[in-house]
Amino acid sequence: MTRSDTGVVATDVAWRVGYRWILKDISLTVSAGTMTLLVGGNGSGKTSLLRVLAGLARPAKGSVVCHGGIGFVAHHSMLYDSLTGRENLEFVMRLDGGHDPARVNALLAQMGLEHAADRHLGTYSRGMIQRLAIARALLSDPGVLLLDEPLTGLDEAASQIVVDMIERRRSEGHAIIVASHQLVELIGAATEVGYLVSGSLAAWEPVNGGDAGSVMKRLRELAADG
Amino acid sequence: MASGLFSAAAVIAAKDIAVEWRTKTALVSSLVFAILVLAILYFARDATAVSAFEVAPGVLWVTFTFAGMLGLNRAFLLERENHALDGLRLTQATPPAIFLGKMVGNALFIGLVELVSLPLFVLFYNVPIWSRLPMLMLVIAMATLAFVSVGTLLSAMVVRTRFSEVMLPVLLLPFLVPPIVSAVQVTWRILADRPLAEMTGWLSLLGAFDVVFFMLSLMLFEAIIIE
Numbered sequence: 001m002t003r004s005d006t007g008v009v010a011t012d013v014a015w016r017v018g019y020r021w022i023l024k025d026i027s028l029t030v031s032a033g034t035m036t037l038l039v040g041g042n043g044s045g046k047t048s049l050l051r052v053l054a055g056l057a058r059p060a061k062g063s064v065v066c067h068g069g070i071g072f073v074a075h076h077s078m079l080y081d082s083l084t085g086r087e088n089l090e091f092v093m094r095l096d097g098g099h100d101p102a103r104v105n106a107l108l109a110q111m112g113l114e115h116a117a118d119r120h121l122g123t124y125s126r127g128m129i130q131r132l133a134i135a136r137a138l139l140s141d142p143g144v145l146l147l148d149e150p151l152t153g154l155d156e157a158a159s160q161i162v163v164d165m166i167e168r169r170r171s172e173g174h175a176i177i178v179a180s181h182q183l184v185e186l187i188g189a190a191t192e193v194g195y196l197v198s199g200s201l202a203a204w205e206p207v208n209g210g211d212a213g214s215v216m217k218r219l220r221e222l223a224a225d226g
Numbered sequence: 227m228a229s230g231l232f233s234a235a236a237v238i239a240a241k242d243i244a245v246e247w248r249t250k251t252a253l254v255s256s257l258v259f260a261i262l263v264l265a266i267l268y269f270a271r272d273a274t275a276v277s278a279f280e281v282a283p284g285v286l287w288v289t290f291t292f293a294g295m296l297g298l299n300r301a302f303l304l305e306r307e308n309h310a311l312d313g314l315r316l317t318q319a320t321p322p323a324i325f326l327g328k329m330v331g332n333a334l335f336i337g338l339v340e341l342v343s344l345p346l347f348v349l350f351y352n353v354p355i356w357s358r359l360p361m362l363m364l365v366i367a368m369a370t371l372a373f374v375s376v377g378t379l380l381s382a383m384v385v386r387t388r389f390s391e392v393m394l395p396v397l398l399l400p401f402l403v404p405p406i407v408s409a410v411q412v413t414w415r416i417l418a419d420r421p422l423a424e425m426t427g428w429l430s431l432l433g434a435f436d437v438v439f440f441m442l443s444l445m446l447f448e449a450i451i452i453e
Contacts, residue, residue: 056312058452070316078313080304082245094237095317136313 006032006068006143007175008053013062015052022048026201030177035170035189038179039219040196046179050146068143073150077133079121085132086117096140107135126153147178151185159185183212195222234319238327243334252300260293260343268350282351283413287406289343294336298377299394301332302385321448329378336370358416369409372435376401379443383450408432
């Protein structure tokens with residue numbers, strides 16, 4: 001399956017908090033069937049860029065155009081502690097205009113949460129909440145998937161489930177952007193790497209068989225130049 | 227199913243009610259607060275100088291206003307938890323639908339508090355409301371609409387601040403002065419069995435506040451929640 005009509009294009013995007021510019025003139029195109037690994041130091045603007053691309057933050061300058069719908073996994077789960085895992089997913093699905101218990105069950109099973117589906121979120125571990133947040137982002141089968149540190153709190157087995165999901169969706173033609181410091185686990189699934197330095201996109205390069213070490217080395221070079 | 231404004235609002239309101247019914251945190255707090263205010267203000271007056279009837283309208287609206295405020299605080303704290311408001315914004319629910327859903331949830335919550343407080347008010351202050359109940363309910367509904375319209379907007383505004391529980395009353399109370407004064411004036415006339423003609427001016431004012439507060443809040447909500 002290919003989804004050539006999906007992707008996200010940002011043109012000269014800038015975003016600020018008060019008088020401080022967090023993102024400066026960022027232009028990028030993420031096409032269908034690619035997985036871009038967004039790397040950068042703390043405070044480089046990775047989370048802000050994903051929030052702007054997701055439509056949660058309005059850019060002060062520039063524009064973002066998304067084709068195919070967006071799924072977003074943020075730092076915070078965006079879920080309700082007082083609802084069960086299943087109720088959380090059904091709530092989002094209803095707001096998106098649907099009611100498909102089979103899809104909810106399938107996503108819970110895909111994330112290894114079927115046994116905990118009817119427990120309140122307050123009883124979930126950090127890793128289980130992260131997996132449910134990912135299931136939430138996949139509910140509407142979005143063409144563009146934005147993941148902010150998706151492996152945080154996950155053990156090795158759960159991380160592999162998420163990496164497998166990323167690779168499968170990329171091969172199905174979805175456009176994916178992942179911001180993460182966990183390069184070793186994710187570099188194998190990536191087709192491109194975006195380097196963010198002090199709010200600017202310093203480089204956007206194909207992976208070309210590179211490993212986590214070479215990506216880190218390149219980031220250090222760009223940071224030194226910047 | 228939930229693609230429309232009202233269906234999305236209904237889904238959000240139902241979620242809020244379900245969560246509150248499960249935890250009962252704000253509901254119990256508001257009801258206990260309402261009972262305490264009614265009792266304290268009853269025993270605080272000098273019964274030989276001021277009759278219960280004279281202070282009853284003011285007591286009723288002080289009780290409703292402050293008990294309701296406890297619930298308003300809760301409404302968006304729920305959305306601050308795990309940044310759930312971002313999750314709402316990522317769905318197809320539009321900002322007006324989110325506002326309406328939160329407002330209806332607040333109105334149902336405050337309506338329940340009012341429903342429980344009203345018989346206690348009658349019990350404490352021995353006021354004859356039963357023959358005038360439809361008119362009294364109309365005034366309560368109109369004042370509650372003004373209260374939840376502006377209250378929902380302001381609670382969304384202050385929820386990201388550090389002291390939102392303190393900020394909400396400080397910002398909200400000045401806006402509530404006109405509708406609450408109108409409600410007190412109409413309530414006094416209803417309890418005194420005055421003719422409807424004496425109330426129409428205050429009722430018109432209350433209705434005008436309802437329309438203005440609701441429309442302004444609906445229009446400004448998106449600007450409040452966007453970064």
